[in-house]
Amino acid sequence: MSNTTTILTEITKHMKDHDLILSDLAREAGMNPGTMSSVINGNRTLSVDQLDRITKAMGHPVGYYYERYVSEYLAEANPNWRRMSPFLHNCAKLNKLDCIHEVVNLLMDKLGYSESLFELAEELFHEKMYQAAAILYENVAVSEKKQYSERLAMCQYRLFQTRQGDNQEKNYEAAVQFEIYVERLDEIDQLEALKDLANTYRSLRKWDKVELFAKALGDKAKIQYKLEQQRHHGKKENSKKPNFPLFAYWAFSHLLRAEACEARKDYEQALQHTHAYADLSWVIATDETALKWKRQYEEWAVGNTYLNKVLAGEISVLADYVVYISSRKDEILPALDIIVEAANRYHFDVDHILEQFEANISSFLEQRKVESFYTQRFITERFIHFSKELAVYYLAKGKFSEGFKFLLSCLEKSTSINNKSYIIKCMRLFESCHEYASSETKAAYRNLINEVDADET
Template sequence: MKDHDLILSDLAREAEMNPGTMSSIINGNRTLSVDQLDRITKAMGHPVGYYYERYVSEYLTEANPNWRRMSPFIHNCAKLNKLDCIHDVVNLLMDKLGYSESLFELAEELFKEGLYEAATILYENVALSEKKQYSERLAMCQYRLFQTRQGDDQEKNYEAAVQFEIYVDRLDEIEQLDALKDLANTYRLLRKWDKVELFAKALGDKAKIQYNMEQQRHPSKKENAKKPSFPLFAYWAFSHLLRTQVCGERKDYERAFHHIKKYADLSWVLDTDEETLKWKNKYEDWAVVNTYVNKLLSGEESVLPEYVAYISSRKDEVLPALDKIFEAANRYQFDVDDILGQFKEDISSYLEQQEIEGFYTQRFITERFIHFSKELSVYFLTKGRFSNGFKFLLSCLEKSTLINNKSYIIKCMRLYEFFQEYASLETKKAYRKLINEVM
């Protein structure tokens, strides 16, 4: 006020506050809320949050914890990514009994808003404070922590999945469906097929129970029942879709066809709403695709023309299909140069942009690109097309390094060592540079 020659009413007007309120705050007769702090900060020409660290140390630590003041402050800190302030405030609250439930509810709000780093701080503290080890709240915290810890580092994804496993059965029955789906998907990306099978089977069993219960429930009670993220039958079908892939990876194609038949015919699902019909069509389509895939991987080259024709008009399925086609070509020495030519532009686009729209998540796409790059490099190198072969090999090694996928790093190194006598000087330099990054 002195610096800008303002009287109290001037400052109050700039801050859009009542002069009486401003007077009480300045004279220390009124508690300062975060909204009032933000208004005064803006009136002083500073960005919102400028005084947050001092607000914690000079005001909140000296006052009795008040959730009505703490809650909006944590929310604001989350939006401004002032995580240290959140840590400090949560530590103040956790020293007092009774704030665990409030912090959990706020964490859920932040999670839904996509403010994951801030939500993680709250979930971690609530989990530490939870005395009942079998409580649903503790399990839910662990589920959210598992979700927020999923990223590009494969090792960290694995650690998060292992840590969460023991809490799945403690969740609400409906929440368990999404949790099992997410766990199975994580292990699918990590290519831990025993784990995928374990959680896929549990998902199918629980989804079937929930579906049967839903069918027997009185219509009046259906409205109040907790709703899953997807139709219940879709979880059951997804469990068989996952097990189809597990069997394919184990080269047990007879068993794979058994699971395909399970989700190929969903005529027993009688609901006719838009969401149900959408998922029924998806699974029927995936059943057709996976029938082609498993026939191809078992050595039936004759299905190639039909398979290529089927996926040509389905943009989302082109990359996964090409991946399987080149895997089969390498396994059985098929010549697929004509397919390579047909999808040449698509392949270049995929490898450069690494983006695709539709059903698949970005992490799943990244894993698919790595596998596809490796299969392409094998195809070209074994045919003596070394320039292209090494290009895709280096691409695979680079992407594997970025996400810390040790399995594929080793595969790339072995492949390079086998063909290194054919590598150009430029390729050798690029390879050494990448290996230095790996080290």
């Protein structure tokens, strides 16, 4: 297709090369012959749906002419949103991101399209077409950067969500960039945003940040809960509903704060937070969803009380804790992580526990993706920490084969998600006992370090 041809000349050439008349092409494209005639003769603007039909009839893949369509039909002095919107949606489905960039650039100096672009971005986001949605959010944010608007804040929230992935450094950067916009969101959206921010910092083990945003989450959830009760008594409904019961956000804030306290070895304060979310008797709601979350937090409180006591060195609860997690698949990895960490800290033997859950540990080691209640980022971070603790445990016991296996696993996973903190920890641990490593282990270690060096260049 040369630069001097147009879509219409390509269609005309196809008809000539294949000895077709208008009605033949119209039939193959599933179009009215009169409509086809108007399009070919330039009396009617070619819509993206018609373009798709004709393109398929010509034997080309859908989207074949999209780059040309932008310059021939969309680059107008007064852009036609009715044509642009379905075109952008189709480009998103086909992952034609360059075309999306081109169309959005045509609208950059036209503020009247900001709302339309935002609404389309929301559609794409909810349809999980995140890359395409991000392009729209970025441009809407640029057009509204000088306005203290809720729409700008929502764009930044969506961009934060779309930027969460396997790279821990980028996750951190996205979180820091979004922080300043949280207060501009609608009060209900703030709850989700604070929860997401706290969870991101949780996966990064940035405990001061977790504490900060978890406290804000709890304070705001408490206010919204009181307002909800007032509206309930006044028979007024709030138009925006949260994703979870309001008390569940409040309870989650205390769960996060308990975890932050445990990380700081403040086990007494951690237990206070745990007792707070364990007692939800003050919650008035009795619907199925409310009861489900009340039971869930009560159950988490039991497990986390065991966890807290184990971390504090109360080994007497260990047997009961193992019984507790045995029937709860999602809790096995977090619990074993804590148990081995405590074993390393207080120097007690947990070989019998590791043998009991040997199959689970092998599964964690082999699986790239774990199906669980928890987010994948949380599980990935937890397994990295667990691998490191296991490496320390086995190496200290002189079980070098097992120790280096988990050390290399930790280093490999840390490298894949660019977690520099754990990469450094693995390197220090390896160097402290490298004389006990086999030649195969040293070679595997060197290969992983070369990957780290390559990523840094």
